[in-house]
Amino acid sequence: MKKSIRNLYSGINYFILFISMLVVFISCVKSENLFIDGDIKITEKEFLLTLDKLPDDIRDNILKDKKTFISLLSEVLSLEKADGKENQLFFPADKKNLLNADFEPSDLLPLDNEGFLLNKEGMKIRKTVMTDLKEMISDASEAGLKIVISSAYRSYSYQKNLYNYYIGIYGEEETARFSAPPGASQHQLGTSMDFGSITKDFMDTDEGKWIKENSWKYGFSLSYPEGHENITGYEFEPWHYRYITKPGAALERDFFGGLQYLFIEYLTDNREMLLSKKTN
Ligand SMILES: [Zn+2]
Numbered sequence: 001m002k003k004s005i006r007n008l009y010s011g012i013n014y015f016i017l018f019i020s021m022l023v024v025f026i027s028c029v030k031s032e033n034l035f036i037d038g039d040i041k042i043t044e045k046e047f048l049l050t051l052d053k054l055p056d057d058i059r060d061n062i063l064k065d066k067k068t069f070i071s072l073l074s075e076v077l078s079l080e081k082a083d084g085k086e087n088q089l090f091f092p093a094d095k096k097n098l099l100n101a102d103f104e105p106s107d108l109l110p111l112d113n114e115g116f117l118l119n120k121e122g123m124k125i126r127k128t129v130m131t132d133l134k135e136m137i138s139d140a141s142e143a144g145l146k147i148v149i150s151s152a153y154r155s156y157s158y159q160k161n162l163y164n165y166y167i168g169i170y171g172e173e174e175t176a177r178f179s180a181p182p183g184a185s186q187h188q189l190g191t192s193m194d195f196g197s198i199t200k201d202f203m204d205t206d207e208g209k210w211i212k213e214n215s216w217k218y219g220f221s222l223s224y225p226e227g228h229e230n231i232t233g234y235e236f237e238p239w240h241y242r243y244i245t246k247p248g249a250a251l252e253r254d255f256f257g258g259l260q261y262l263f264i265e266y267l268t269d270n271r272e273m274l275l276s277k278k279t280n
Contacts, residue, residue: 039074039278039279039280040070040073040074040077040274040277040278040279041277041278041279042070042274042277046273046277047066047070050266050269050270050273050274051063053265053266053269054262054266055262057257058255058256058257058262061255061257062255065255068254069251069255072247072250072251072254072255073251073274074278075247076090076245076247076248076251076267077271077274077275077278079245079247079248083128088103088105088189088191089128089191089243089244089245089248090244090248090264090267090268091189091264092261092264092265092268093184093185093186093188093189094180094184094232094233094261095180095181095184095233097184097268098181098183098184099156099183099184099185099188099189100156100183101156101157101182101183102156103156103188104155104156104188104190105126105153105189105190107126107127107128107190108124108125108126108127108153108190109124109125109126109127109130110122110123110124111123111124111125111149111152114130114134115134116137116149117146117147117148117149118148118149118150119148119149119150120150123149123151123152123153124152124153124190125152125153125190125191125193126153126189126190126191126243128191128243129190129191129219129243132218132219132220132243132246133193133218133220133243135218136211136214136215136217136218136220139214139218140207140210140211140214143210145206145207145210146207147195147196147207147210147211148195148196148207149193149194149195150193150194150195150196150197150198150239151187151193151194151198152187152190152192152193152194153187153188153189153190154185154187154188155188156182156183156188157182159180159181159182159183159185159187159188160182162179163175163179163180163181163182166178166179176233177229177234177235178234178235178237180234186223186240186242189242191242191243191244192223192240192241192242192243193240193241193242193243194237194239194240194241195207195208195211195239195241196208196239197239198239199239200236200238202238202239203238208238208239211241212238215241215249216249216250216252216253216258217246217249218246218249219243219244219245219246219248219249220241220242220243220244220249221241221242221243221244221248221249221252221253221258221260221263222237222238222240222241222258222260223237223240223241223242223260224236224237224240225258225259225260226238228259228261231261232261242260244260244263244264248263251263
């Protein structure tokens with residue numbers, strides 16, 4: 001009789017122990033290392049999943065400062081949302097992700113009479129780029145540099161004619177290395193620009209060096225860096241920059257090794273999930 005009471009007591013003790021452990025386990029699973037920053041509410045597990053496709057060194061770098069990363073990411077998503085119906089600030093615009101033939105930004109502004117150095121008249125850029133572009137050119141000018149804008153927005157049909165023109169001279173294979181087929185040009189976005197001579201020499205000029213070093217501070221990013229032709233599909237273009245907003249450029253520089261295609265691909269792959277976790 002006494003033995004069975006002892007058994008009953010120890011049974012109760014085990015039961016209490018089991019319930020306590022269950023409570024601890026449930027509370028752990030519930031929070032699952034939930035971390036909130038900016039206004040993205042995401043668990044550690046969900047966050048790690050977004051980093052799956054990235055190269056190891058890039059992923060490790062992001063994990064070292066998750067809070068800053070998430071906070072910048074949240075800003076980027078807000079800016080994209082605020083971009084209204086255009087919503088193409090971070091569209092890949094490459095040979096796999098084509099823009100429609102009728103895509104034309106509705107907020108294009110002429111570059112003429114804005115105090116820029118231009119190599120031709122009639123160029124346009126999206127309004128959303130203008131303030132930061134002016135700031136960059138003006139700061140460069142204060143540093144004694146003369147940055148010339150050589151190409152800006154190009155329509156689908158303009159790109160089509162240009163591409164066919166190049167094919168006539170260089171053939172299809174060679175043309176594809178330096179010119180975009182219609183719909184695949186970042187210039188159609190109205191947020192990309194070519195500076196200076198549009199030749200490789202540009203990188204050795206003071207202007208080319210300054211832009212390479214400083215453009216990120218104004219939201220600009222080098223689209224086709226040296227040594228990445230197999231992924232970007234284009235040879236090194238030291239003159240071609242795309243506007244990706246200031247937080248976007250900081251995110252790309254500090255966490256994606258300055259590689260625009262990695263940053264844009266990350267956003268494209270994870271945008272929907274991240275937006276569903278965004279609290280405002
Ligand atoms: Zn270009």
